[in-house]
Amino acid sequence: MxxxxxxxxxxxxxxxxxxxxxxxxxxxxxxxxxxxxxxxxxxxxxxxxxxxxxxxxxxxxxxxxxxxxxxxxxxxxxxxxxxxxxxxxxxxxxxxxxxxxxxxxxxxxxxxxxxxxxxxxxxxxxxxxxxRPAAAKAKDLALVKELAEAGRIVAVVDQTIPLVRIADAYRHLDRQGKRGTTVLDLP
Ligand SMILES: NC(=O)c1ccc[n+]([C@@H]2O[C@H](COP(=O)([O-])OP(=O)(O)OC[C@H]3O[C@@H](n4cnc5c(N)ncnc54)[C@H](OP(=O)(O)O)[C@@H]3O)[C@@H](O)[C@H]2O)c1
The missing domain is CATH 3.40.50.720 (NAD(P)-binding Rossmann-like Domain)
Structure with a gap:
């Protein structure tokens, strides 16, 4: 944005x-x-x-x-x-x-x-x-939310992995790269 x-x-x-x-x-x-x-x-x-x-x-x-x-x-x-x-x-x-x-x-x-x-x-x-200031980021996040709700943008998640397996996430990245984002699941 x-x-x-x-x-x-x-x-x-x-x-x-x-x-x-x-x-x-x-x-x-x-x-x-x-x-x-x-x-x-x-x-x-x-x-x-x-x-x-x-x-x-x-x-x-x-x-x-x-x-x-x-x-x-x-x-x-x-x-x-x-x-x-x-x-x-x-x-x-x-x-x-x-x-x-x-x-x-x-x-x-x-x-x-x-x-x-x-x-x-x-x-x-x-x-x-x-x-940027927090208020500017919040305004942009609200716009991103609007675009996502309207189906204009989607999250592209390569894989979701628990934080304790973060080393596996890096091994996966080294082996085959990634498309979009890796999400770390925090307990
Ligand atoms: N300034 C800021 O505010 C800001 C904010 C966010 C991120 N960043 C920086 O932005 C960079 C990208 O972040 P990201 O999270 O999008 O990284 P990413 O998910 O790892 O994506 C990197 C992309 O670059 C491609 N790529 C790798 N080598 C390339 C090459 N030689 N020529 C062209 N494309 C190549 C990869 O494609 P393949 O996998 O197909 O090779 C992939 O599409 C990072 O350095 C990050 O620190 C800066």
């Missing part, structure tokens, strides 16, 4: 590429981008392709086979959820006025974000959703 609504100002008719689309954040980003009416390119491994298509992606790029930065396509917004790319690599893929957003801090993005806010017409953005 914070990335796509507040920072990207994503709206109907725009194009977005979501890098890391099948994980916890990515699976929600795909659904929100669909809610905002964007044309969605989802980047994940082949194992997540069916999921992201079901959630609303128009196109899927398997990063194990194809480098999206070499496809020659351009986007209004690139949301690098996985933090596996960079503003430097994505800049030429952004349309004029386009935005590169990432969840993952790096020295480069800490310099690029304030610099691109005043220079040029493409922007690099990093946000920290957890650092």
């Amino acid at each position: 914070v990335f796509l609504r507040d920072h990207a100002k994503l709206h109907s008719g725009q194009s977005i590429l979501i890098n890391g689309a099948s994980g916890s954040v990515g699976a929600q980003a795909v659904q929100l981008a669909r809610h905002f009416g964007a044309d969605i390119t989802a980047v994940c491994s082949g194992a997540g392709a069916e999921l992201v298509t079901r959630l609303g992606a128009d196109r899927v790029v398997d990063y194990t086979r194809t480098d999206f930065t070499k496809e020659g396509r351009t986007y209004d917004v690139i949301f690098d959820v996985a933090g596996a790319s960079s503003y430097g690599r994505c800049r030429r893929l952004l349309k004029p006025g386009g935005r590169y957003l990432t969840t993952v801090p790096s020295l480069a993005i800490m310099v690029q974000a304030p610099w691109t806010a005043v220079v040029g017409n493409r922007r690099a953005v990093i946000a920290f959703t957890g650092l």
Whole structure:
């Protein structure tokens, strides 16, 4: 919500590429981008392709086979959820006025974000959703609840595992990765 609504100002008719689309954040980003009416390119491994298509992606790029930065396509917004790319690599893929957003801090993005806010017409953005005031988070959670009740977004749960078996959850992640979120069941 914070990335796509507040920072990207994503709206109907725009194009977005979501890098890391099948994980916890990515699976929600795909659904929100669909809610905002964007044309969605989802980047994940082949194992997540069916999921992201079901959630609303128009196109899927398997990063194990194809480098999206070499496809020659351009986007209004690139949301690098996985933090596996960079503003430097994505800049030429952004349309004029386009935005590169990432969840993952790096020295480069800490310099690029304030610099691109005043220079040029493409922007690099990093946000920290957890650092917002509680009242802002509560307002967004209420909106998420509304969207979920309206069937616009669904929770994507890979597995639910008791807290005492957390080591098994990590082994499972190491062996086969995950689609969506792992839920830890607290006693
Ligand atoms: N700044 C903030 O406010 C904020 C908030 C929440 C999370 N985060 C950060 O956001 C990141 C993502 O969190 P998450 O919970 O969504 O992680 P996650 O559930 O592990 O998902 C990671 C996703 O990245 C994909 N991926 C892995 N390597 C990739 C590559 N080289 N290229 C493209 N995609 C790749 C995975 O796909 P496959 O499994 O198919 O490989 C998966 O779809 C984490 O670093 C987390 O700390 C930041």
